[in-house]
Amino acid sequence: MNKKIKWGIAGLGNIAKKFASDLNLVPEAQLVAVASSDIHRAESFKRDFNVDRCYGSYEDLFDDPEVVVVYVAGLNNHHKTVVLAAIAKGKAVLCEKPLGLNSGEIKQMIAAAYNNHCFLMEALWSRFNPAIQKAKQWADEGVLGQVKFLYSEFSFYKMDADPTHRLMDLNKGGGALYDIGIYPIFLAYLILGMPEKISAQSQLGPTGVDVQTSMIFQYKNAQAVLYCGITNNSSNEAKICGTEAEIVLPGRWHDTEFITLIRNDEVSTTNLPTVGVGYTHEINEVNQCIAQSLTESSLWSNQNALELALLIEKVRDISGIKN
Numbered sequence: 001m002n003k004k005i006k007w008g009i010a011g012l013g014n015i016a017k018k019f020a021s022d023l024n025l026v027p028e029a030q031l032v033a034v035a036s037s038d039i040h041r042a043e044s045f046k047r048d049f050n051v052d053r054c055y056g057s058y059e060d061l062f063d064d065p066e067v068v069v070v071y072v073a074g075l076n077n078h079h080k081t082v083v084l085a086a087i088a089k090g091k092a093v094l095c096e097k098p099l100g101l102n103s104g105e106i107k108q109m110i111a112a113a114y115n116n117h118c119f120l121m122e123a124l125w126s127r128f129n130p131a132i133q134k135a136k137q138w139a140d141e142g143v144l145g146q147v148k149f150l151y152s153e154f155s156f157y158k159m160d161a162d163p164t165h166r167l168m169d170l171n172k173g174g175g176a177l178y179d180i181g182i183y184p185i186f187l188a189y190l191i192l193g194m195p196e197k198i199s200a201q202s203q204l205g206p207t208g209v210d211v212q213t214s215m216i217f218q219y220k221n222a223q224a225v226l227y228c229g230i231t232n233n234s235s236n237e238a239k240i241c242g243t244e245a246e247i248v249l250p251g252r253w254h255d256t257e258f259i260t261l262i263r264n265d266e267v268s269t270t271n272l273p274t275v276g277v278g279y280t281h282e283i284n285e286v287n288q289c290i291a292q293s294l295t296e297s298s299l300w301s302n303q304n305a306l307e308l309a310l311l312i313e314k315v316r317d318i319s320g321i322k323n
């Protein structure tokens with residue numbers, strides 16, 4: 001790829017900073033413009049990340065003819081509006097996870113991208129992590145035999161957050177399931193597909209969001225045990241166990257650089273380094289898709305994003321989560 005893909009960012013909060021520092025590590029990408037609802041935030045972001053232009057409105061960013069792809073990094077409850085506005089101006093879009101608050105929103109975004117021939121991808125960055133790619137490859141190639149059991153957790157302590165913090169606020173798409181439950185559910189979906197049956201229980205906190213949720217996904221020949229929470233700092237490990245071997249992804253598994261294969265009492269660990277914080281891998285995927293004029297990624301398609309949302313909705317419905 002000899003031409004740089006020109007990027008813009010809409011919404012300049014915590015994740016946008018990490019993403020921009022990774023974008024600057026990708027030789028085939030150039031961050032040309034950023035936009036925030038607050039022009040002062042946009043100006044300081046422009047200085048910090050050496051960006052050509054900044055705007056005090058997202059619409060101005062979407063009208064910038066040099067911007068080819070927009071990274072949408074605002075709050076969950078704004079993703080749909082911002083994504084639809086970018087697509088209406090013909091921009092390719094990488095949108096933070098979860099792509100939408102529910103499957104209905106995601107269907108709308110997919111239809112808009114299709115009708116406007118625009119690229120669209122949910123920023124499910126773990127899908128592009130080298131160790132997770134390896135786990136998927138080994139599972140698909142039968143290195144594990146038949147996968148019978150998967151365990152995955154993701155939690156951190158955040159009970160001291162202000163009630164207005166996005167994690168604590170139902171209206172901002174808060175709670176453990178919507179913020180981090182997406183990761184263990186993603187791993188089960190990636191390796192085992194759609195389950196036949198789901199059981200789940202949640203505990204709700206003082207602001208009404210779920211502070212922890214435990215799930216069992218039942219497949220024809222396998223089970224997945226999944227957990228997410230903001231009540232404790234767990235080791236955040238994942239395991240994929242088959243009839244012939246087992247994979248361990250050490251904590252924090254969703255951005256790990258290591259993968260361990262245990263087979264016949266033999267334990268071998270492989271180091272698969274990530275570049276930067278780890279967002280470079282999804283950035284490379286988007287660049288390659290755009291360079292090939294594709295409207296979606298084959299590694300994380302919009303159907304994948306939709307099915308993941310359907311699983312989250314199912315867990316939400318049976319566990320009494322109010323989002």
Ligand SMILES: NC(=O)c1ccc[n+]([C@@H]2O[C@H](COP(=O)([O-])OP(=O)(O)OC[C@H]3O[C@@H](n4cnc5c(N)ncnc54)[C@H](OP(=O)(O)O)[C@@H]3O)[C@@H](O)[C@H]2O)c1
Pocket residue numbers: 010011012013014015016035036037038041073074075076078096097098123125166179
């Ligand atoms: N992939 C990952 O590793 C990862 C990690 C954390 C979060 N995320 C996702 O990234 C997204 C943003 O998370 P974050 O932690 O970066 O959030 P954040 O810093 O709290 O806010 C991000 C941006 O959202 C807008 N915003 C914040 N509060 C708002 C409000 N009350 N009303 C309207 N707009 C508001 C602002 O955009 P302006 O600058 O335009 O004002 C802000 O800069 C979420 O979808 C989250 O799920 C992903």
